[in-house]
Amino acid sequence: MKADEKAVNTGIHFMDGDSACCEGAIAAGCRFVAGYPITPSTEVVELIAQRFPKIGGIFIQMEDEIASSIAISGASWAGAKAMTVTSGPGFSLMMEHIGYAVMTETPCVFVNVQRGGPSTGLPTLPGQQDIMQCRWGSHGDYEVIALSPNSPQECFDLTIQCFNLAEKYRVPVFLMMDECVGHMSERVVIPPADEIEIEPRHYTEQAPGEFSPYNDMEGLVPRTTKAGDGHNILVTGLTHDDRGYPDMSANTHQVLVDRLIKKIRHSADDIIILEEDDVDGADIVVVSYGISSRVATRGVRMAREKGLRVGMLRLVTVWPFPENRIRELADRIEAFVVVEMNQGQIMREVQRCSEGRAQVAGVLNYGGAIHPPEEIYQTIAGVSS
């Protein structure tokens, strides 16, 4: 399916990451946004509020983030592609409904323009401290998908990708931006609508009498319906059978949660996007994501100029984590250097997967500022000596 040409803002623009995210959502077919504006994500919803009335979208400024995060589930079950937009303090309030969207298999997108935390922390400065929160913030066992853009162009491209993945896997998908990428302006090319591939919702073709909310399977992902189409519809966060009826037995729970996890894990190769530069033949591999990955390339270049054999592995997809790739590399390289604006959230994942076979060092901070490239170079040089 292609994007709607009446809505897509085709052209060559100079815009910030927040605006590009808004344009990406519109191109992806998002027509419902509920949010409680918060710095540094406010510009996303500001532009949504301007653009939506002209293209038939609905934007609601909700009473808080808890309401915003559940309104998008409701809108999604009514057939809309839906999104909420926030930053750290608001994201903390949304955790309950991430689990709800996972359990009810509701396609939706959460955008988090990260700022320094904890608490209200640093409203106007960047951070990458919510990476684990989007993975584990809600209770229970589950899998989600998270992407991390490092330019305004990617804020556009990956927002579309988030919506497409949400539809394909019926899961909440996270766009993990940061203040730096959200507020920097660069060239953003928005292609013509007929060049933008859109994943439609996978609706059932079963008749209303035959269909149950979770019985029409496409692999591990059930086809769906929407309120008003005449099918039986029962949506609950309680453990449920394939009719959607609550069935709180250990066995049903095992079957359900196992499928929710496997539908993502078994498709990890399809979901994960990595960018690699000179990883083959490297002694040291720098792992990074988001804006940190851009700065890291400068540190990598400085190290290469000194004759070090350094590769760069950029996580465009942060979750699911590219466990297999890290394991393969750990067998043959000397060390990983992980660059991130937190105290080692992804560094610990790299340590977990490398199981002691490669050294793991971090270039870490507490958020608030992107890394000076010299600091990254020095860590690479320190590891190599």
Next chain:
Amino acid sequence: MSLMQIRVGGFGGQGVILIGTILGKAGAIFDHKFATMTRSYGPEARGGACSSQVLISDESITFPYVTQPDYLIALSQEIYDKFSPGLAEGACLIYEKDLVKPNGLQAGIKKLGIPCMRFAEELGSRVVLNMVMLGYFSANCPGLTKEAIQEAIRITVPPKTIDVNLMAFEKGYTYDGS
């Protein structure tokens, strides 16, 4: 030119962010280079000092902020006082002549002043002082073409004001310093 670093600053309301936006658009859209623009944000951007950083490069830009400015465009004394100590030899200071006294500037820095507020008032529109400054900058910066900046102005300002903005740009462009 591999990387050109520009810092623009002044009072809120002088249109300094617009200067940054237009320079970014000129580079990224019309001169087909890489350009990144960031701006002061939050409490610091309200009322008092307001600034924008622009990087223009032939290669992709990895670090998005100014580290060593090639140009400082100062529209207020506060901005001059805050950022001029960071200028290194070979850099260029472009300032509003009636608002900024470039006291104590280090040796080796090119110094260009223009009374852009006065020129804008002569054109009957005080708000175009930023365009006068853009024109003067353009005449003294070979890194971006004049045409690219003019095109960027055309697609950025409200359509009814294009003429007065371009006139103001030309006024600054042709200023000979006297």
